[in-house]
Amino acid sequence: MTSIKNILLDNGPMISSDLAKKVAASENINLNTASQRVSREIGLERLEGFFKSNQSLVFLPQQKEEGEILKFLAKQMELHGKKYWYVLNAVRYHSGMINKLFLETYANYPIAPVVSHLPFEEVLQKFVKENILIVNEKEFSFAPRLRYKGLNLFLSKTLEIIKLNVLDNFRNQAKNIGLVSYDSAELFGEYGNFRWAFKGVSPLDALKKGKDFGFVLGDILLGRPTYKKDIEFFIKKLEIIKTYKNASKIMPILLVDNLDHEGFMYLKEKGIIVGLISELFGDNYAKTLNDLITVLTNAAASLAKDPNKYLDLIAELRKYNDGLLKNIKGALFEYVAGHYYIFKGANIDMGWELYENNAMHEMDIRANFGDKIIIAECKARVAKTSISEINHWVRIKIPAFRTWITKQDTHKNKVIEFEYWSSSGYDSDALKRIEELKTEYKKNVLVFLGPKEIMVRAKEMKNKKLQNELNTFFFKSNV
Template sequence: MTSIKKILESKGPMMSSKLAELLEKKENINKNTASQKVSRDKSILKIKGFFASGQSFCYLNEHIKDKTFFDDLLKSMEENGKKYWYCLNAIKLNGGIISQRYLECYTNYPITALKSHLPFKIILQKFVSNGILIYDNDHYLISPKFNQSYNNFTQYKTIETIKDDILSNFHNYVRNIGLISYNTGKKFSEFGKYQWCFSGLCPINALKTNNKFGYLIADILFGHSINEKDVTYFIEKIKTIQSFQNASKLLPFLIVDDISPEALELLKKNGIIIGFIKELFGEKYAETLKNLVSVLNNAGASLKNDPEKYLDLIKELKRYNEGLANNIKGTLFEFVVGHIHSVDSNSSIDLGREIFENDGKHEIDVLAIYNNKVVFAECKATNSSTSLEEIDKWKNKKIPAFRKWADKQETWKNKRLEFEYWSTNGYDSEAEELLKSISKSAKKIKISYYSGSEIRNKTLEMKDKKLKDAIDNFFLKTNL
């Protein structure tokens, strides 16, 4: 074993400069020789291209299994490659998964190509090629090999839909009170070389310079705790724009639901307006969103301990924001199916779980684990009937991946596997024919499917008035 490997084995992952410094002392050699030895050593692993002065992050294969590995990488990037750190911190902050459009907003990196910067998409490709991130369907995820616990896709997708809705409400708010010129507001737009969640031309006289209007710009941080470090990207974006010659004056907003006192103070010191959701749109609306996030974060436990909570939230959302309720109907329907399975006191429920199997990422809408069986439920709450193409994908891609993954779970060896498809608006004729065929021919597994009438009958059997009302007046309203 080389001296370099011994150092990494005893001290853990570190930057190449630190490794060279320790090697210099250990072998009593000069600095340049030590640096060259580290650079040429092929027996250790390195992450390159993100650090100042051509440094690399050095580690051994066994380090990846340690839960602190990703945090070590994150800290090294913060200290030696801050502009790239913003990327990873934003993804970690959002639970290990983020869409490209929000990631572009949450970094202090120019979105338009500059001479001194690589294009942002190239930077993201470097993260993927280094095995740090996975790119899937316009979303970036922290690689599962780093053993990071992260939000499931259903949870993240729903929170993102909520953020989109808040931004639309913010657009209406600032337009109606005249903080932006009426037709200039845009979501996910570039201003000053950076991407913003929202921007618009601000006609206020105090922001005019040389007859040039200023700009209102805004980002939103929602669904997680916000600390001092988490808002620095926003401050740095503004500082950079203000350093430009003949820069427009800015009216900056950071929209939040909750924030630490230290982060709040830092934003105030830098002249940033903190747009608390409860102050902008009302206490009741903010409280409803907060409760919704809480239910999303603890879906399984919520269904077991307080199954009526999500049903109360549906009522609240329909009252205060029916548009948002309809936009997240798919997620809420997963709660319904989870609720139906949770009636058995011996079952455990998981919603929106993601697995990586058969060279792809697959989402389990509802996973119900019983004493004698494991149920994988696919849930659709759309305005149209489920198509043959969707059933074919479920049969040929999802079910094989779920079966392969289930075979690896030691505690499930004696449990029967069951696969269910729940569609509020039923199936087209070809899809129904395929479902009939595979449900009859399946031998080692059980396949079931349900449409509106069967779903309603199941809720009637449960004798739960709130659930029946939600089914009749929200999920099946158009087909009753």
């Protein structure tokens, strides 16, 4: 093995300039010669285009397989490519997946062309081209090559719903107290070529500049431990727009629920309002949100430890935040299915996203029994499940799940079963298709559950609280 590969083996992936310095020191050669050797070395992998002075991240092929790349990539981007690091950190902060609109707010990139700044679309294309991020419709997540272990699709999607609800409540509050003009408040508005989670025109005298009104601009960080480096994107956006000629006066506010002392003092130092959720909306509102996020953060462990906790939260949300309760109905319905599998003795995982058969596929629940695996699809909607949804599940998702299962040493010899849970049942065409599948589909057991079948399982569990919530919240009418 060459000295370059030995250095990478000992130190992990390295930025090319640092690697050249170590080669120069170990072989007693000048830096230019060492740099040329690094650039010509075969059998290495390189990630380029994100670092100052045309540097690259250099690593061994086996280091990619060991899942070490993201950790080193983030560290080197923070040191040598900070403008790209904000994108990477935003995805990491949000458990490995984020909607494009939110991502636009967390990266200090203009969403429209600005001199000396890359448009954000080009930045995203760069991440996708280099196979750092992948995109599924409007959702961005870490590419499989990075072997990211922190992906929590269930948490990521539900947190975005919670943040939208908090932003909507803040918008109403800002309008009601006259902080912004009634018709001007908007979510994900553009100001100064940047995206903001909240934007509103303010009639306050203190923000007027002559006859021109000022603006209230805000972003939100919620549901994760938040540190100084996580809020820097907000500071950078503000610093840039303040340099614009004839810029309006602004009132910046960052909505947060879990900010460390250093980050809090940093915002104060910069003259930014810290919008603590408990101060804005009250302790009961904040506590209910915190309890909900705690349950969501590790859904499987929460169900195993206190399987009725999510049912208690439904009752609390009904009192303090009924709008949010309705918006996260789908996530909570997955808890119903997970609750049953745990009752039956399974270990479960919730909210997986897999890349198989050249596409991303969301796996709602995987229940691992001693002799079999059950993979469940959960739908909680007002409309009945359609034939097109059933066909997509059978023709696209199940084959991808079967491919993935066969690659897992701990699963590949187990029986695989698939279950489809629909809180609203199935329309007539879907029911006909289900009857056809009973005779056509021979590869695995397929089970379809509507309200009646789900209630049978709840009664099997002898859980009155669950039965009540199924009738009053998840189902359209009593079963």
